[in-house]
Amino acid sequence: MRAVETLLHARWVIPVEPHATVLEHHTVAIDEGRIEAIVPQAEARQSFQARSEVELDRHALIPGLVNAHTHAAMTLLRGIADDLPLMEWLQRHIWPAEQQWVSEQFIHDGTQLAMAEMLRSGTTCFNDMYFFPEITARTAASAGMRVCAGMILIDFPTAYAGGPDEYFAKGLALQDEYKHHPLVRCSFAPHAPYTVSDAPLRRVQVLADELELPVHMHVHETAGEISDSLRACGQRPLQRLHDLGLLSPSLMAVHMTQLTDAERQLVADSGATVVHCPESNLKLASGFCAVQKLLDAGINVALGTDGAASNNDLDMLGELRSAALLAKAVQGDASALPAPEALRMATLSGARALGLGEAIGSLQAGKWADITAVDLGAVETRPLYNPISQLVYAAGREQVSDVWVAGHHLLKNRQLTQLDMADILQRAHTWQGRIAAADAAPHST
Amino acid sequence: MRAVETLLHARWVIPVEPHATVLEHHTVAIDEGRIEAIVPQAEARQSFQARSEVELDRHALIPGLVNAHTHAAMTLLRGIADDLPLMEWLQRHIWPAEQQWVSEQFIHDGTQLAMAEMLRSGTTCFNDMYFFPEITARTAASAGMRVCAGMILIDFPTAYAGGPDEYFAKGLALQDEYKHHPLVRCSFAPHAPYTVSDAPLRRVQVLADELELPVHMHVHETAGEISDSLRACGQRPLQRLHDLGLLSPSLMAVHMTQLTDAERQLVADSGATVVHCPESNLKLASGFCAVQKLLDAGINVALGTDGAASNNDLDMLGELRSAALLAKAVQGDASALPAPEALRMATLSGARALGLGEAIGSLQAGKWADITAVDLGAVETRPLYNPISQLVYAAGREQVSDVWVAGHHLLKNRQLTQLDMADILQRAHTWQGRIAAADAAPHST
Numbered sequence: 001m002r003a004v005e006t007l008l009h010a011r012w013v014i015p016v017e018p019h020a021t022v023l024e025h026h027t028v029a030i031d032e033g034r035i036e037a038i039v040p041q042a043e044a045r046q047s048f049q050a051r052s053e054v055e056l057d058r059h060a061l062i063p064g065l066v067n068a069h070t071h072a073a074m075t076l077l078r079g080i081a082d083d084l085p086l087m088e089w090l091q092r093h094i095w096p097a098e099q100q101w102v103s104e105q106f107i108h109d110g111t112q113l114a115m116a117e118m119l120r121s122g123t124t125c126f127n128d129m130y131f132f133p134e135i136t137a138r139t140a141a142s143a144g145m146r147v148c149a150g151m152i153l154i155d156f157p158t159a160y161a162g163g164p165d166e167y168f169a170k171g172l173a174l175q176d177e178y179k180h181h182p183l184v185r186c187s188f189a190p191h192a193p194y195t196v197s198d199a200p201l202r203r204v205q206v207l208a209d210e211l212e213l214p215v216h217m218h219v220h221e222t223a224g225e226i227s228d229s230l231r232a233c234g235q236r237p238l239q240r241l242h243d244l245g246l247l248s249p250s251l252m253a254v255h256m257t258q259l260t261d262a263e264r265q266l267v268a269d270s271g272a273t274v275v276h277c278p279e280s281n282l283k284l285a286s287g288f289c290a291v292q293k294l295l296d297a298g299i300n301v302a303l304g305t306d307g308a309a310s311n312n313d314l315d316m317l318g319e320l321r322s323a324a325l326l327a328k329a330v331q332g333d334a335s336a337l338p339a340p341e342a343l344r345m346a347t348l349s350g351a352r353a354l355g356l357g358e359a360i361g362s363l364q365a366g367k368w369a370d371i372t373a374v375d376l377g378a379v380e381t382r383p384l385y386n387p388i389s390q391l392v393y394a395a396g397r398e399q400v401s402d403v404w405v406a407g408h409h410l411l412k413n414r415q416l417t418q419l420d421m422a423d424i425l426q427r428a429h430t431w432q433g434r435i436a437a438a439d440a441a442p443h444s445t
Numbered sequence: 446m447r448a449v450e451t452l453l454h455a456r457w458v459i460p461v462e463p464h465a466t467v468l469e470h471h472t473v474a475i476d477e478g479r480i481e482a483i484v485p486q487a488e489a490r491q492s493f494q495a496r497s498e499v500e501l502d503r504h505a506l507i508p509g510l511v512n513a514h515t516h517a518a519m520t521l522l523r524g525i526a527d528d529l530p531l532m533e534w535l536q537r538h539i540w541p542a543e544q545q546w547v548s549e550q551f552i553h554d555g556t557q558l559a560m561a562e563m564l565r566s567g568t569t570c571f572n573d574m575y576f577f578p579e580i581t582a583r584t585a586a587s588a589g590m591r592v593c594a595g596m597i598l599i600d601f602p603t604a605y606a607g608g609p610d611e612y613f614a615k616g617l618a619l620q621d622e623y624k625h626h627p628l629v630r631c632s633f634a635p636h637a638p639y640t641v642s643d644a645p646l647r648r649v650q651v652l653a654d655e656l657e658l659p660v661h662m663h664v665h666e667t668a669g670e671i672s673d674s675l676r677a678c679g680q681r682p683l684q685r686l687h688d689l690g691l692l693s694p695s696l697m698a699v700h701m702t703q704l705t706d707a708e709r710q711l712v713a714d715s716g717a718t719v720v721h722c723p724e725s726n727l728k729l730a731s732g733f734c735a736v737q738k739l740l741d742a743g744i745n746v747a748l749g750t751d752g753a754a755s756n757n758d759l760d761m762l763g764e765l766r767s768a769a770l771l772a773k774a775v776q777g778d779a780s781a782l783p784a785p786e787a788l789r790m791a792t793l794s795g796a797r798a799l800g801l802g803e804a805i806g807s808l809q810a811g812k813w814a815d816i817t818a819v820d821l822g823a824v825e826t827r828p829l830y831n832p833i834s835q836l837v838y839a840a841g842r843e844q845v846s847d848v849w850v851a852g853h854h855l856l857k858n859r860q861l862t863q864l865d866m867a868d869i870l871q872r873a874h875t876w877q878g879r880i881a882a883a884d885a886a887p888h889s890t
Contacts, residue, residue, distance in 0.1 A: 078827075082834045083783035116824045282770035283838075285779040312838040313825060322767070325727035334730040338528035379561045380758060380842075382523075382870060383877030385884075389527045393728070393757040397825075398843035425827060432828030439830075 005407060006030040007050040008371070009041050012060040012387045015363035016348050020340035022387050028061060030369040033182075033407035037365050058377030059401060060387050062343065063362050064124025064146075064370035065316040066350030068275045069216075069254045069304025071130045073102075073110030075117065076431045078308040080439060086222070086284050094309060097435060098131075102159050107135040109427040114314055115145050116419050121315040121397035122372035124405045127252070127275075127304070127354060129189040129216055131160035134174045137184045143418045144408045146370060148354050149174060150189025150216050153204065155197055164200040168207075175211065182368075182406060185213075185354060187252070192218040193237035194225060198244060205245045214250050214354055220263075221255035222286045238263050247272055252353050254304065255280075256294075257287030264290075268297040273353035276345070278322045280306035291327040292336040302350040303342075315397045317374075320346045324392050339392035373402040450852060451475040452495040454486050455818070457505040457832045460808035461793050465785035467832050473506060475814040478627075478852035482810050503822030504846060505832050507788065508807050509569025509591075509815035510761040511795030513720045514661075514699045514749025516575045518547075518555030520562065521876045523753040525884060531667070531729050539754060542880060543576075547604050552580040554872040559759055560590050561864050566760040566842035567817035569850045572697070572720075572749070572799060574634040574661055576605035579619045582629045588863045589853045591815060593799050594619060595634025595661050598649065600642055609645040613652075620656065627813075627851060630658075630799060632697070637663040638682035639670060643689060650690045659695050659799055665708075666700035667731045683708050692717055697798050699749065700725075701739075702732030709735075713742040718798035721790070723767045725751035736772040737781040747795035748787075760842045762819075765791045769837050784837035818847040 008030070013023040015038065027044030029036040039047070081093035107130065118126060125146035128136050133149040140147035151171025153164065161167045171188070178184040188204045190196040196204075208215050220226065220237060229237045238259075241247055249271035256274045259267070267274065276289050294301050303323055305314045320342050327337035337345075351361025360370045374395055376382075381390045381399065403411035410418055453475070458468040460483065472489030474481040484492070526538035552575065563571060570591035573581050578594040585592035596616025598609065606612045616633070623629040633649045635641040641649075653660050665671065665682060674682045683704075686692055694716035701719045704712070712719065721734050739746050748768055750759045765787050772782035796806025805815045819840055821827075826835045826844065848856035855863055 076828060078830075079834045079839060080830045082831070082838060083780050086779050089779065113824060113827070120824070279770055282774040283779065285773040285777050285781070288774060308839075312834075313841075315825075315841075318763075318841075322770075325724055325767075326771075328730040329727040329733060332730050334531050334534065334728065335528050336730070377870075379558060379565070379866065379869065379873075380760075382558070382873045383521060383880070385523075385525045385877065385881055386527070389524045389757075393527060394524060394753075396758075396760075396763075396842060398841060421824065424824065425822075428824075428827045432830065435828070436830055 001049040002047060004029045004031040004036050004048050004050050005052065007044055007048055007053045008056060008061060008373070009044070009053065010056040010059050010061045010373070013038060013363060014060055014062045014343070014388060014391070016063050016344055017362035017364055019344065020388065028363060028371065030404070030407045033369055035363060035365050035367050035369050038363060054402070056373050059373045059375050060391060061363065062372050062374065062391065063347040063360065064372050064403060064405065065122045065346050066302070066354070066361060067118060067123045067126040067304055067314065067316050068252065068302035068350040068353060069277055069306055070114065070126045070128045070314065071307035072114035072126060072128050072136060073107045073130050074307035074309045075114040075314065076106060076110040076428065076435065078312050080309065080435065082312070093439060097439065100438060101435060102131050104132055104135050106431070107132040108139050109431060111136050111139040112143070112419060112424050113428050114308070115140065115143055116416060116421060116424050117314045119145065119403050119411045119416060120400060120414070121317055122374065122400040122403060123314070123316045124370040124372065124403060125350070125360060127187065127216060127350070129191070131158055133171070134177070137174060137178055141181060141183050144183070144405055144410050146183045146360070146405055148185045148187050148214070149178070150187050151175065153188065153190040153200055154195050168203065175213070185356065187214040187216045187354070189216045193240060194228060201244050201246060205248070208250045212355065214252050215246065216252045216254070218255055219253040220258045223258055226258050238266065242266060252302070255286060255289065257281055257289045259290070264293060264297050268299050273300040273302055273349070275302045275304045275353070276323060277304045277306040278326050279319055280310045284310055288326070288330045290330055291323065292331040292333070295341065300349050300352055301345055302353045303345045316346055317395060317397050317400065320392055339388045342392050343388060369404050369407040371404045372400060375399045375401045446494040447492060449474045449476040449481050449493050449495050450497065452489055452493055452498045453501060453506060453816070454489070454498065455501040455504050455506045458483060458808060459505055459507045459788070459833055459836070461508050461789055462807035462809055464789065465833065473808060473814070473816065475849070475852045478814055480808060480810050480812050480814050483808060499847070501818050504818045504820050505836060506808065507817050507819065507836065508792040508805065509817050509848060509850065510567045510791050511747070511799070511806060512563060512568045512571040512749055512759065512761050513697065513747035513795040513798060514722055514751055515559065515571045515573045515759065516752035517559035517571060517573050517581060518552045518575050519752035519754045520559040520759065521551060521555040521873065521880065523757050525754065525880065527757070538884060542884065545883060546880060547576050549577055549580050551876070552577040553584050554876060556581050556584040557588070557864060557869050558873050559753070560585065560588055561861060561866060561869050562759045564590065564848050564856045564861060565845060565859070566762055567819065567845040567848060568759070568761045569815040569817065569848060570805060572632065572661060572795070574636070576603055578616070579622070582619060582623055586626060586628050589628070589850055589855050591628045591805070591850055593630045593632050593659070594623070595632050596620065598633065598635040598645055599640050613648065620658070630801065632659040632661045632799070634661045638685060639673060646689050646691060650693070653695045657800065659697050660691060661697045661699070663700055664698040665703045668703055671703050683711065687711060697747070700731060700734065702726055702734045704735070709738060709742050713744050718745040718747055718794070720747045720749045720798070721768060722749045722751040723771050724764055725755045729755055733771070733775045735775055736768065737776040737778070740786065745794050745797055746790055747798045748791045761791055762840060762842050762845065765837055784834045787837050788833060814849050814852040816849045817845060820844045820846045
């Protein structure tokens, strides 16, 4: 008998690699935070002795979901101003609120609220872009959650930094502090083509190549972004990024609702990742990202929720479903983005984009034990003909029962083990009072 | 002190009429199954004496959701064959399974499963179209749920009836049996323009006018339906229905993804209702229904999930969210289908389409007490700036805590009071075994 820390005995294991595979009555053995083996239950019960065993006899185990685009702390602005045209939403509500409220405490409290929601819906890793990323990194690490903290970069001064030099200095200090941390990775996070000038963008790519880090950026989110760029510099943003050397395997281009065939080919040739955020694109009327065409071109497509102010949740299981449904309509083909492809987008493709494809994103011996258990026993997922289909098209976030990150049991039978829910709710309530009182056109009651 | 049966003391009451209204700290008083009054809590505690009082201090009360298009019993086929082109899905999986399995027992068991899911997600009334509607009606009534049972009509013979005459005879017997029942209403349910001939359609309209009943029909679901009709009879289906006299206030035209401007005007002039099923339209790649344009034309638009085989759930709260998100992208305007409009679609507009606008669909004194309570206290709906926005964009089905139909407490703190969950799950499991074994191209594991 080999001694291991934990055995998870599951009705189904959906490892994502190999693709579209469902293992029945298998066990995941975990030791020192990593997956030791995945074997049939009968074999596991004979071969391993574990300090802890979990029976998951109505559950599917999947790789922890990777949310490839968040602004976690913005969860404190969830629902502050909905149903407004994009520019009114940004200029009259979101930007003024950010200018007034964003601080280290705001980031800490908002990130904890976001993590509570993300863990409760099966997400184990999030790729964040926001101010004070060192607070995001510290808050995530102290809760045991995996994060890629974006070294935010924007031309204009904010409460966080006075200009490009200070953004770089703070970002690089963050990267230096966390470069050997098992849970924290850093990315460069230049906000968007229209908010970052050529010189800092060139510097991003030099540093990204040197440090082997991803570059996380909003690109081609709306038609207006394209026409503004054509007016300002005579180029579409993607062409400008290409000329600046940013189209590379390290790029995570978020949204990409506006692409010509030639641009799609350019992205495919570059090895860049597209991060698809379907619910944000719908809610802000940004346009439709042609996901199946991207996949057909061989592009790595990851999935993100965007911030809770434009979604309004951080539920990757729901986002997965929205992506799979929407792709069919956009492609005009009910067989587009089938369930196993959607699940891979929400796990392994995100991991690969972050440079973590060998560490997380699928259930494989040797990878970190970042695992989500979904209880498929409820009426909402019965009868059950195909577990992957059921996960994508019928399961709800409330069916996520347990979550492990690096072998640590962070959600246990729907209870958070590392985060204090009452405290998080109390702090959200305090922020709500302040923010609602100050919002230019309050909707609060 | 006036004696009443029940007092619901709620943090928020969202009555839908008046539009976009939120009442804070109000009480709904219920007596003899109907809403007696809606008054501030302090006043209610002084004025009423109740046998039962329910404290809902983190909850919003809304009218019970009206699912305006279901095939409830098809829930037993949930997920049997996903990600397939429409015709392969229908011809190789759904139709063969229906031919083999549809029976009175199938309808009973499938309808109970569907009702369990619907009640758990806040739906109090469903407008159904399927075989053996008398079983659907009886099963719903015995569980205390409100239903509109469709008198199904189709040219070809099925296990239920041999041809139009028998469909009419069975339907009219059903209508006669239930015409005074407080929970059951009937509609004519000719399946679609392409499956019902002119003569029976003319007869439907004569009878619908005489009996003052709705006509529930799939119309303009796909582009293929239009081109097939042009080939077969030289007319678009809507024009044919118009010529046959079916465009009237009694018509509930389901899907309507393919409409010219002139057709939209025709529908508006007729007073017919469009039933929008966004998730089914997406999943089957049927096309996009231009909801905001329909509303702008003054058309009554209701909301439905369609059957669980093409959705794959019966969650109206989720459907409401999908509708509100999708309408913005389709309209190219982030202010399209705002949250209060979406909520009205899912409640009062459905009630009106069924001819029940004076009986249900909003929280008003004198209407039936069909009420859903949603707990907005969870992290997923915090902070909370606007309860209607939070309901539509952030709340999940699991936050539905309680449901009343005609004053009966059918869901109590998430527990069903009239349906036996263990029995329903066991029967779903038995059907799953049979159906999976026989499916032509099984996905079952």
